[in-house]
Amino acid sequence: MTTxxxxxxxxxxxxxxxxxxxxxxxxxxxxxREEQHAWFEERGIATVVADxxxxxxxxxxxxxxxxxxxxxxxxxxxxxxLLIDLYAATRxxxxxxxxxxxxxxxxxxxxxxxxxxxxxKLRPYMAAKFAADAYLRGAGxxxxxxxxxxxxxxxxxxxxxxxxxxxxxxxxxxRANVAHALLxxxxxxxxxDREFHLLDGERAIPEALA
Amino acid sequence: MTTxxxxxxxxxxxxxxxxxxxxxxxxxxxxxREEQHAWFEERGIATVVADxxxxxxxxxxxxxxxxxxxxxxxxxxxxxxLLIDLYAATRxxxxxxxxxxxxxxxxxxxxxxxxxxxxxKLRPYMAAKFAADAYLRGAGxxxxxxxxxxxxxxxxxxxxxxxxxxxxxxxxxxRANVAHALLxxxxxxxxxDREFHLLDGERAIPEALA
Numbered sequence: 001m002t003t004x005x006x007x008x009x010x011x012x013x014x015x016x017x018x019x020x021x022x023x024x025x026x027x028x029x030x031x032x033r034e035e036q037h038a039w040f041e042e043r044g045i046a047t048v049v050a051d052x053x054x055x056x057x058x059x060x061x062x063x064x065x066x067x068x069x070x071x072x073x074x075x076x077x078x079x080x081x082l083l084i085d086l087y088a089a090t091r092x093x094x095x096x097x098x099x100x101x102x103x104x105x106x107x108x109x110x111x112x113x114x115x116x117x118x119x120x121k122l123r124p125y126m127a128a129k130f131a132a133d134a135y136l137r138g139a140g141x142x143x144x145x146x147x148x149x150x151x152x153x154x155x156x157x158x159x160x161x162x163x164x165x166x167x168x169x170x171x172x173x174x175r176a177n178v179a180h181a182l183l184x185x186x187x188x189x190x191x192x193d194r195e196f197h198l199l200d201g202e203r204a205i206p207e208a209l210a
Numbered sequence: 211m212t213t214x215x216x217x218x219x220x221x222x223x224x225x226x227x228x229x230x231x232x233x234x235x236x237x238x239x240x241x242x243r244e245e246q247h248a249w250f251e252e253r254g255i256a257t258v259v260a261d262x263x264x265x266x267x268x269x270x271x272x273x274x275x276x277x278x279x280x281x282x283x284x285x286x287x288x289x290x291x292l293l294i295d296l297y298a299a300t301r302x303x304x305x306x307x308x309x310x311x312x313x314x315x316x317x318x319x320x321x322x323x324x325x326x327x328x329x330x331k332l333r334p335y336m337a338a339k340f341a342a343d344a345y346l347r348g349a350g351x352x353x354x355x356x357x358x359x360x361x362x363x364x365x366x367x368x369x370x371x372x373x374x375x376x377x378x379x380x381x382x383x384x385r386a387n388v389a390h391a392l393l394x395x396x397x398x399x400x401x402x403d404r405e406f407h408l409l410d411g412e413r414a415i416p417e418a419l420a
Contacts, residue, residue, distance in 0.1 A: 078289040083337055123293060131300060
């Protein structure tokens with residue numbers, strides 16, 4: 001019951017991996033370069049080196065679930081958004097489907113539901129996430145899609161909301177809370193084909209994401 | 211039985227519109243700006259002004275089929291590739307689905323089937339086309355996907371091939387031949403849920419795309 005973490009070296013990815021390791025949840029962190037190994041090794045986290053723009057099929061061996069939290073991010077070039085956030089995601093979904101994985105957990109974005117409503121500079125990124133989510137929904141792999149609001153570096157509160165109304169109009173969520181939410185979702189194996197918004201709020205994670 | 215031509219002002223779009231008008235095939239050319247009207251008006255081609263990055267629902271009124279040949283092209287910025295080639299395509303597909311259109315004819319690209327195998331600088335564009343095609347296949351709208359090879363400005367021969375082997379190893383096709391192929395496909399109403407490669411070759415279009 002090992003979860004392959006694609007995008008493990010990202011800001012949310014690292015926090016998630018630390019939490020999973022501490023909680024004894026079996027994971028394998030996929031990293032792009034050998035040099036990225038060290039950070040994970042120091043923490044006793046299993047890694048596999050694979051390139052999302054190359055062949056990464058070997059990374060799936062022995063894993064029954066994928067957590068996709070890779071992202072070139074909204075501030076890199078849109079060419080990488082196309083190649084990583086969109087195309088690498090579709091390839092990971094295809095591999096999960098072909099290999100019969102139990103579930104694919106996608107970290108998306110709240111604004112991905114309606115890219116046109118996003119601020120102009122974020123629209124290309126949100127369009128990529130929109131299409132990647134649609135691809136996952138249609139692939140036949142059991143899935144979860146988590147859609148965080150605007151990410152912050154605030155510390156974890158482990159208290160969240162799943163709608164803007166519930167969040168008192170705020171649209172932010174800390175990466176730390178996203179990592180905690182993912183730790184819950186990765187273990188909540190009965191949850192499939194569901195999508196959740198995620199914002200900082202007042203509810204305990206297992207209650208909000210049930 | 212009017213075909214809405216999205217991307218009418220593009221290089222393939224204009225050639226297609228002239229052919230359709232000459233053949234008496236009812237079309238409506240969707241153009242972005244009022245100034246683009248004149249070229250079509252001079253030729254007696256009906257137009258509708260609508261913006262693919264805005265609301266273009268009104269453009270569909272009275273049309274029963276869509277031809278999507280809009281493209282920011284592989285040489286514009288990848289932000290526009292995300293917004294036009296990918297996201298506007300998905301929105302057009304959603305509208306076609308919602309309005310119950312008879313068919314959606316997509317102009318894709320041969321390389322879109324395997325973006326990783328494309329030359330590096332084309333990969334982001336091909337990733338967008340890959341995802342747009344996948345979105346169309348999953349939308350429940352009857353579709354056709356035409357995948358031309360590398361486009362040239364050679365004159366029409368009206369002779370094509372549907373595989374590289376058949377084309378003697380060549381991977382090019384003239385925009386003029388693509389326009390002629392589209393004229394055939396738009397009228398071949400019985401063809402649905404099919405995909406064709408298109409290269410310059412030796413066969414008559416109705417025989418090759420049957």
